[in-house]
Amino acid sequence: METTTARVPPLSLCPSFHAASIRNALLPLKSLISFPVKRNSVKSLELNKRYGTFSTRTKVVRCDASSNVRITQQEFTDMAWQGIVSSQDVAKENKHQIVETEHLMKAFxxxxxxxxxxxxxxxxxxNSRLLAATVRFIQRQPKVHSKSTxxxxGHNLETLIQRAREYKKEHGDSFVSAEHLVLGFAQDQRFGKQLFKDFQISLQILKSAIESIRGRQSVIDNDPEGKHEALEKYGKDLTAxxxxGKLDPVIGRDEEIRRCIQILSRRMKNNPVLIGEPGVGKTAISEGLAHRIENCRRGCTSSFDEPEANIP
Incomplete structure (x- = not known):
């Protein structure tokens, strides 16, 4: 069989063969080494980039025509929506085309x-160790060098959001909150389940932690996270x-402390209010009451002899 060989002149002898030609010749090679994305496995993501406009609560994340899934800002609390929006930034920073559960975890x-x-x-x-493990997982994912990052x-993030909606219904809440999304990570097959296994975080441990933070409060507005643990943020646990042993003993003020105990023992109108000029001893009365409550818990009733006061 005859073969024909063509002699290619050096680049210096080809004035028309410039850098643009080299770049165009390498484009097919770039497409070959890129990681292909199945169209039916992902959904288009359009997120509001300006958190300042969140109060309008009208932005919609539109998915492909083949999907009936709609992600609207109106169904999320502000903190949960901010996390979803920030997850897109995390994906772009790491040159990932698909926004997945690990990006949401890092954003949170x-x-x-x-x-x-x-x-x-x-x-x-x-949290620092948890964030470091999340970053390591993100860095292992393939990167895409294009403007569509x-x-x-991603399908897994879409599933997690749907699972968070189910937790919202289970708790009788009106909005999908950050804790619903955190619970969804426990069943995330891509990233969250293995991460929680590595850190020995079970679903029951998460539920107990959430219950201790939110108590019996329901998510009835778009900013419930700011109301969680309000006493811990703005007050002091004097009984603790x-x-x-961090409080000094209170000398005197016995009559005022007894009066507070009597008011607290009422069925109605049981909120004592201490009013007075600075330095007259309002804090001392509160600390004395805390001492008596703690003594009652320890069974020392000598300093807490008001018969109708039965504080658990």
């Missing part, structure tokens, strides 16, 4: 005073301080 862990961080702290987990909603 980077929220200052975020509810997710408080939940994990309540579960006994170091962060433009697709008395138990730890």
């Amino acid at each position: 862990l980077e929220q200052k005073n975020g509810l997710a961080r408080r939940i994990f702290s309540g579960a006994g987990v170091d 962060g433009s697709m909603l 301080m008395a138990k730890a």
